[in-house]
Amino acid sequence: MIKAVTGTKDILPADIPYWRHLENIVTATMTRFNYKEIRTPVFEDTSLFARGIGESTDIVSKEMYTFIDRGGASLTLKPEMTAGVVRAFVEHSLDKKQSLNKLFYISPMFRQERPQAGRFRQFHQFGAEALGSNDPLLDAEMIIIAYDIFVQLGLKNLSVKINSLGVPESREKYKKILREFLLPHFEQLTNESKKRFDTNILRIFDSKEGQDQKILVNAPLLIEHLDNESLEHFEKVKSALLSSNIPFEIDPKLVRGLDYYTHTTFEVVSGSVGSQSALCGGGRYNLLVKELGGPDIPGVGFASGIERVLLACENEKSLQTSADQIDIYLVTIEKNLSSFAYKTAVELRRKGSLVEMDYLSRSVKAQMREANKFNAKYVLMIGGDEFAKGVLLLKNMSSGEQMEIMKEDFDKILSTVKGK
RNA sequence: GUGAGCAUAGCUCAGUUGGUUAGAGCACCUGGUUGUGGCCCAGGAGGCCAUGGGUUCAAAUCCCAUUGCUCACCCCA
Numbered sequence: 001m002i003k004a005v006t007g008t009k010d011i012l013p014a015d016i017p018y019w020r021h022l023e024n025i026v027t028a029t030m031t032r033f034n035y036k037e038i039r040t041p042v043f044e045d046t047s048l049f050a051r052g053i054g055e056s057t058d059i060v061s062k063e064m065y066t067f068i069d070r071g072g073a074s075l076t077l078k079p080e081m082t083a084g085v086v087r088a089f090v091e092h093s094l095d096k097k098q099s100l101n102k103l104f105y106i107s108p109m110f111r112q113e114r115p116q117a118g119r120f121r122q123f124h125q126f127g128a129e130a131l132g133s134n135d136p137l138l139d140a141e142m143i144i145i146a147y148d149i150f151v152q153l154g155l156k157n158l159s160v161k162i163n164s165l166g167v168p169e170s171r172e173k174y175k176k177i178l179r180e181f182l183l184p185h186f187e188q189l190t191n192e193s194k195k196r197f198d199t200n201i202l203r204i205f206d207s208k209e210g211q212d213q214k215i216l217v218n219a220p221l222l223i224e225h226l227d228n229e230s231l232e233h234f235e236k237v238k239s240a241l242l243s244s245n246i247p248f249e250i251d252p253k254l255v256r257g258l259d260y261y262t263h264t265t266f267e268v269v270s271g272s273v274g275s276q277s278a279l280c281g282g283g284r285y286n287l288l289v290k291e292l293g294g295p296d297i298p299g300v301g302f303a304s305g306i307e308r309v310l311l312a313c314e315n316e317k318s319l320q321t322s323a324d325q326i327d328i329y330l331v332t333i334e335k336n337l338s339s340f341a342y343k344t345a346v347e348l349r350r351k352g353s354l355v356e357m358d359y360l361s362r363s364v365k366a367q368m369r370e371a372n373k374f375n376a377k378y379v380l381m382i383g384g385d386e387f388a389k390g391v392l393l394l395k396n397m398s399s400g401e402q403m404e405i406m407k408e409d410f411d412k413i414l415s416t417v418k419g420k
Numbered sequence: 421g422u423g424a425g426c427a428u429a430g431c432u433c434a435g436u437u438g439g440u441u442a443g444a445g446c447a448c449c450u451g452g453u454u455g456u457g458g459c460c461c462a463g464g465a466g467g468c469c470a471u472g473g474g475u476u477c478a479a480a481u482c483c484c485a486u487u488g489c490u491c492a493c494c495c496c497a
Contacts, residue, residue, distance in 0.1 A: 003488080058495050062421080080497085109497080114421080116491060125497060192494075206495080256496090267497095278497060305497030333455050364455055372457040383455060397457070 007113075007121025009307075017321040018310055023106055025152045026126045033145055035104040035128050040084040042108065046074040052083030052292055054259025056199055063111040065121075077110035082260070082285070082301055083292070085129050090294035100132040106306075117274035118308040127282070127303035131289065134298040136233050139264040139284055140240035142302045146268055146280045147246050153309065154318030157271040158279075160246060162237065163254035164223060165202075165261055166230035168287070174225040175201055185215045205253040221252040233263050260285040264300070270312040279312060280304030327417050329371035330357035333364055333383035341382050344392075344407075351414055371397065378417050 004010055011019060027037070046066050053060050065077040078084055085103055088094075094101045106126040113119060128145060130138045143160060150158055165171060178201055182189070186197065193204045193212050202222070204212060226234065241248050248266075256265045265283035273279075282302025289297040313319045328348060332341040341357055348355045356374055358367045371379045381393040381402075391404040394416060405412050 006488085063495085111496080113495075114493090115489090116493095119496075123497070127497090203495095258496095275492065276496075281497060303497060308497060329457095331456075363450085365457080366450085368457040370457085376457090379456080381456075385455085393456095395456075400457090402456090 005121070007115040009120060009122075018313070018319055019306070021319060021321065022153065022306060022310065023126075025149055026104070026106060029145060029149050029152070030104040030128060033102070033141065035102040035130075035145075038085060038088065038103045038105055039107070040078075040081070040088050040105075043075045043077050044084055044087065046076040048083050048087055048292070049076055049079060052086065052260065052288060053080065057258060059111065059258070063113055065110045065112055078107075079109055079111045080258075081105055081107060081109065081125060081127055081303060082129060082288070082299075085301075086131070086289055086292050086294070086299065089131055090289065090292055095132055095295060095297055098132075100130065102128070102130045104128040116276065118276035118305070118311055120307060124306040125303045126306060127280075127301060129299060129301035131299045132297055134233075134284075134286060136236035136264070137240050138300050139233075139237045139266075140244065140246075142282055142300055143241060143248070143266055143268070144244050144246055146282075146302055146304055149304075150268065150270075150279060150309065153313055155270065155272070155279075155309075155312055155316060156318070157312070157316065159269050159271070160241075160248040160266065161251040161254050161269060162241075162248050162264060162266040163251050164226060164230055164234040164237075164263055165255070165265055165283075166222065166226040167262055170225060170227040170230060171202075171222065174220070174222045177220050177225060178202075178222075181219055182215070188215060202255045205255045216253075223250070223252045230263060237264050256281060256283060260288040260291070262286045266302070268304075270308075272312045272315040273308055274311075276308065278305075279309050323375055325354075325375045325377060326356050327353040327376070328355045328378045328380050328413070329367070329374055329376035330355065331364060331367040331371065331379050331381045332358055333381060334387075335361065337382050337384070337387060340387075344380070344382070347410055348413065351410055353414060353417060380413065 030037070046064070049064060050060055055061065059079050064079055067075060069075055085105065089101060089103075104127065106124070108122055108124050110122055112121055115121060126149075128142060130141070143162070147158070147160060166174075179197070182197065182201070182204070186194065188211060189197065189204070190207065190212055193207050196203045205216060207213065207216075223234075238248075238250075251267075254265055254267060256267075261283040263284040263286065265281075267278045267281045269277045270279050271277065280302050282300070284298070284300040286298035289295065289299055330341050330345050332338050338361075345355045345357045356371075356376070358370065362370070368379065376397055379395040379397060381395060383393065386393055386404065387407065390407055392407050393402050394405050394413060395402045403416075405416070
């Protein structure tokens with residue numbers, strides 16, 4: 001038997017209502033904040049991600065689905081959306097048409113990691129990008145949108161974490177200070193952290209190892225070494241969150257893995273999923289557009305993992321979908337009337353009803369059971385005796401009452417079914 | 421890439437210290453008088469016990485390997 005590829009999942013009809021529900025909330029919320037949907041290709045030139053996300057990141061160095069196409073081009077299935085959106089933004093000069101572009105998306109992503117709870121190789125994200133303004137209100141807006149969506153989905157066990165990485169100059173200064181602090185303790189660091197000491201010293205804060213954390217307790221924090229402009233930016237983000245009633249905590253150790261972040265970074269974490277607890281993450285990236293060959297335009301954005309969010313909803317039992325119903329199930333009593341039944345079903349469907357009928361030549365009893373299983377509001381019975389008189393039987397499945405209806409009187413059938 | 425656990429019907433799981441035709445519940449199908457659902461009752465279908473090898477008179481059960489899944493690490497959404 002051929003099975004779905006490792007780390008991929010089928011979304012079966014039983015799950016679709018939850019996905020639709022989430023997608024509707026996302027679209028409605030984004031629309032209210034005046035974000036416009038954008039769709040970019042599933043694959044892009046590999047160099048886009050290498051440059052945009054950063055060569056040294058885990059995503060680029062070991063997680064991308066990269067392949068050579070028949071023309072010899074190196075292509076990559078998108079591992080995240082920001083690089084593609086920025087590429088499209090630059091390619092179509094969207095900044096010339098509008099000074100601030102607020103965009104959102106819902107899309108599959110691909111990363112070749114070992115699957116576990118809340119992590120897949122093909123997964124789905126919704127997210128937003130605002131390109132063209134350095135206003136801290138937009139940083140806060142990202143968090144508000146994400147948080148509001150989670151709240152509308154009924155999630156409770158949430159915490160918002162924010163931090164500021166400042167601008168590159170103050171960050172470089174701080175890195176020096178951190179290096180000086182850690183140097184005397186270098187030998188006590190784990191091997192992984194020793195490596196990061198040279199490649200990306202800030203990421204040592206990501207370590208969950210006790211021996212690293214013990215050393216880091218007294219480490220100088222980036223947030224204490226921000227320049228005035230960055231501090232001011234951060235303060236404005238915080239006050240915007242406060243005025244919007246978003247509970248948040250400052251996590252000075254929130255150092256996100258992608259190279260392009262400046263100023264604000266944030267995560268919304270759920271206590272209701274496994275160890276992959278970040279429902280969304282994002283931040284400001286004022287250097288990325290230029291890095292990708294565009295004008296010097298600032299940006300801010302976030303992305304949220306749909307599978308993780310739905311997992312949290314499932315674990316918190318925060319969503320309930322109503323049972324499916326059909327309007328009419330057509331029961332054909334005599335086999336020779338099936339062509340009339342078919343014609344009637346099509347006609348009722350064209351007039352707007354959700355209609356099902358028997359395609360398996362089953363007994364009346366079996367058809368009735370089927371109607372019940374589909375949770376039919378009405379059964380329309382086509383039988384020899386009544387048919388000879390020119391009428392059909394319409395049975396209300398909750399009351400059990402039956403009435404006769406002229407066999408071509410679709411309007412009467414429809415008005416009865418619609419409850420008028 | 422590293423580690424641990426698991427693998428029996430469509431689903432959730434039983435299966436004794438290895439012992440004869442491998443079980444239950446749910447779901448599915450057919451009936452319970454000639455043309456009427458739910459509840460109930462009766463019956464039916466459905467398993468190479470993940471795959472391959474080994475130990476044994478005898479393996480779903482013990483051993484080894486392979487594959488797959490799950491969870492965790494790394495990292496991330």
